[in-house]
Amino acid sequence: MARVAPAVRSRQLVEAAREVLSREGVASTSLRAVAAEAGVPLGTMQYVFPTRESLLRAVIEDVVNEIDAVFADTEHTDAGLEPALRDGLRAFWNRLAGNRNLQVMQYELTTYALRTAGQEELARWQYASYTRVVATWCARAASSAGEVSAIPLDRLARIAVASVDGLILQYVCDPDDARADRDLETVIDTLVALAAPRPA
Structure with missing residues (x-):
């Protein structure tokens, strides 16, 4: 062999x-x-x-890498933070959020870690990784355009992850494409307003 x-x-x-x-x-x-x-x-x-835990962590790492790749595909040099937020979050939604099995799997991994003694760190690491991907992507966009955000990018990223996570959970429970598209645009508008990007 x-x-x-x-x-x-x-x-x-x-x-x-x-x-x-x-x-x-x-x-x-x-x-x-x-x-x-x-x-x-x-x-x-x-x-x-x-161990099973080492495998589950590798699966989460793989999902994080997949999310990172989606954002990287939308990166436009010098375009700035607002276009990055709009294009990146729409691309994420179109490519990954509608994958019901993927999303349910991620929620199950989170609840498993939270309910299993000694595995709580895995859930913390999971969401810290999601936030890191978004914050890094926002930082690249802002830096390439010579911009700064009105709020720290790690906070902006946490709010983005929390907001989109909530939309995904609603969509998994009740898949309504038109509603989800409208709500996503509202979330994006809110994030852009919070960031209020301006020249450095």
């Missing part, structure tokens, strides 16, 4: 974990189930991810 590079094997197992998590939920996702999904021996699974 040909040897598989660790990075390739890790990627294969994370993809399998996302499939199992989306289909079965966090409670029913074991290392054995993921190994079976990936078509590898359990020993191989445990070599790459010794």
Whole structure:
């Protein structure tokens, strides 16, 4: 059997974990189930991810990287913070927010971590990572245009994550595209008003 590079094997197992998590939920996702999904021996699974928690963290990291890539695709040099907020949040919504399985999986990972003794840090890290992605993206946009925000960008990012997170949860429970589009525009307008970008 040909040897598989660790990075390739890790990627294969994370993809399998996302499939199992989306289909079965966090409670029913074991290392054995993921190994079976990936078509590898359990020993191989445990070599790459010794614990279930290490696998779940890798899945969250993968989702964070996916979000980061969406924002990066919308980056326009020198365009400024307002266009970044408008284009980035619309792109995020269009590409990821409507993926019901992905969103439910993320909420389940959060509640699992909060309800499992010793795993609370995973939920904190999850949302800190989402916020870091948005804050970094806003900082790049503001810096490239020579702008500053009226409020600290980490605060702006937390408000953005909280607002969009709430819209996603409503959409998952009651998928109404027209309503979601209107509400997203209101959130974006609010964030732009809070940031009130101006020349540095």
